[in-house]
Structures are given as C-alpha cells and as structure tokens.
Amino acid sequence: NAGVMQNPRHLVRRRGQEARLRCSPMKGHSHVYWYRQLPEEGLKFMVYLQKENIIDESGMPKERFSAEFPKEGPSILRIQQVVRGDSAAYFCASSRTGHPQYFGPGTRLTVL
Amino acid sequence: QQQVKQSPQSLIVQKGGISIINCAYENTAFDYFPWYQQFPGKGPALLIAIRPDVSEKKEGRFTISFNKSAKQFSLHIMDSQPGDSATYFCAAEGGANNLFFGTGTRLTVIP
Numbered sequence: 001n002a003g004v005m006q007n008p009r010h011l012v013r014r015r016g017q018e019a020r021l022r023c024s025p026m027k028g029h030s031h032v033y034w035y036r037q038l039p040e041e042g043l044k045f046m047v048y049l050q051k052e053n054i055i056d057e058s059g060m061p062k063e064r065f066s067a068e069f070p071k072e073g074p075s076i077l078r079i080q081q082v083v084r085g086d087s088a089a090y091f092c093a094s095s096r097t098g099h100p101q102y103f104g105p106g107t108r109l110t111v112l
Numbered sequence: 113q114q115q116v117k118q119s120p121q122s123l124i125v126q127k128g129g130i131s132i133i134n135c136a137y138e139n140t141a142f143d144y145f146p147w148y149q150q151f152p153g154k155g156p157a158l159l160i161a162i163r164p165d166v167s168e169k170k171e172g173r174f175t176i177s178f179n180k181s182a183k184q185f186s187l188h189i190m191d192s193q194p195g196d197s198a199t200y201f202c203a204a205e206g207g208a209n210n211l212f213f214g215t216g217t218r219l220t221v222i223p
Contacts (some may be wrong), residue, residue: 004155020128034208042118042213043156056210091155094186097142105156 002027004094005074008089012110019079019086021107025094032075033101034067037089049075082111115139116204118214122129125221131189133217135202138183142204147176147187151198159200160187192221 001053005024013019025032026031031053033087035043051070062065064082089108093101118135125131135145144163148156154165162169162176162185169176175188199218203211 006155031209035211035213040216042215043211045210045212048209056208059210091120095209098148099205100158101211102158103148105155 004102006090006092006104006107010108010110011081012112014112015083016081017060018098019082019109021079021090021092021109023092023094023104024073024076025075025092026102027069029094029096029102031095031098031101032069033093034075034077035091035093035103037085037091039088043091046077059083067088079109082109084111087111114215116202118215118217119200120217121215122218123220125192125219125223127194127221128191129221131161131187131190131192131204131219131221133187134184134201135186135204135214136182136184137204137212138146139204139206139212140183141206142212143207144205145176145178145185146203146205146214147174148201148214148220149185149205151206189219192219194223196223197221 033100034046037043045059047060047067064080066078089106091106093103095101146161147159149159150156164180173190178185199216202214
C-alpha cells in the first residue's frame with residue numbers, strides 16, 4: 001500500500017516562473033491537505049481539499065497561489081510568478097475521514 | 113499567532129534516558145492532538161495521537177500525557193535511542209480538519 005506520493009521532490013525555479021507541485025493521496029483517501037514548512041519552523045496549513053472541492057483555503061496567500069484536486073488525477077498546488085520568499089518545503093497530507101493525516105515526502109522548492 | 117506552543121527548541125539526552133517534550137494550547141475547541149517525527153529531508157511521520165477524554169496514551173516507548181484543565185500535553189520517550197534523534201512536532205486540530213503545528217523540538221540522543 002503506497003503512501004502519499006509527491007513530485008517532484010526538488011524543484012528549482014527562477015523568479016517570475018510558475019511552480020506546479022503534485023500530490024497523489026494514499027489509496028482510499030479523499031481528503032488532501034497542503035502545508036508549507038520554512039527552514040527551522042513548523043508546518044503551516046495552507047489548504048484543505050476533497051475531490052473537486054476546496055473546503056478550507058484560509059492558509060493560502062491571496063495572490064499567486066491556487067490548488068485543485070480534480071476528479072481524476074493528483075492534487076496540484078500551483079504558485080505563479082514565484083518569488084524568493086516562496087522557497088520552502090511543501091508537504092501534502094491525506095486522510096480517509098479527517099484524521100489521522102499521513103504526510104508525503106515533500107517538494108523542496110528553491111527560487112533563484 | 114502561534115496556536116500551539118512547544119518547548120524546548122532542542123534537547124540532548126543520553127542513550128537510555130527519558131526525553132520529554134511539552135506543548136500548550138489555548139483553543140478549547142481542539143480535540144485531537146497528534147505527535148509527528150521528522151527526519152532531515154523527510155516528511156513528518158505520525159507517531160502517536162490522543163484525544164482529550166483520556167489523560168495518557170502509551171505505544172511502546174512513546175507516551176502522551178494530557179492535562180485538559182491546564183491545556184497542556186507532553187511526549188515522553190522512554191529508553192531513548194540514537195535512532196530517535198529527529199525533530200518532533202506536536203499538533204492540534206479542532207474540527208476544521210487542518211492541523212496547527214508547534215515549532216518543533218530537535219532531539220539528539222547521544223550514545
């Protein structure tokens with residue numbers, strides 16, 4: 001039973017480019033969460049999705065960030081026009097009913 | 113505003129000793145409190161979790177103690193081993209399904 005999968009594991013972008021991060025939840029899980037972790041800090045909630053619906057996006061920056069979880073395929077976190085401050089580790093978690101949440105290995109985004 | 117406060121920031125323990133990490137929260141709506149273990153370059157892994165209707169939960173060498181009236185909970189690692197060296201995060205959730213994490217404790221167990 002594969003765990004939560006994220007790709008790419010490492011992503012390098014120049015300022016102004018777009019970053020697309022993908023997350024495939026565990027089998028049977030329909031709840032997906034995205035968190036951001038800055039160096040030496042804890043994880044900060046960004047967005048909670050169920051299939052085709054955004055349930056809670058209270059942690060998402062108002063501009064440049066968007067997320068989706070289509071009926072088919074992985075969840076996508078999209079960051080447009082990246083800036084250096086977007087450099088962080090982005091983790092996806094999934095759950096069957098809300099908790100527990102199981103985390104993927106993360107995508108480490110570096111903005112040059 | 114930090115919803116969950118965690119201490120200490122770092123901890124060094126001798127092999128075989130007890131590691132204790134403390135967390136405190138303010139929001140009484142929180143009703144689920146997990147602990148996660150994270151190794152460098154990896155995602156957080158669920159270690160153990162508790163609900164506020166019990167005061168203690170034990171799984172192997174790991175124990176959560178929960179004090180509802182004080183709004184505090186702690187992780188105890190008995191017989192700490194070098195392989196336990198990692199960063200530990202407490203978290204809390206209260207119906208909204210998103211976890212609020214503490215700032216982490218970097219544990220080093222020296223042989």
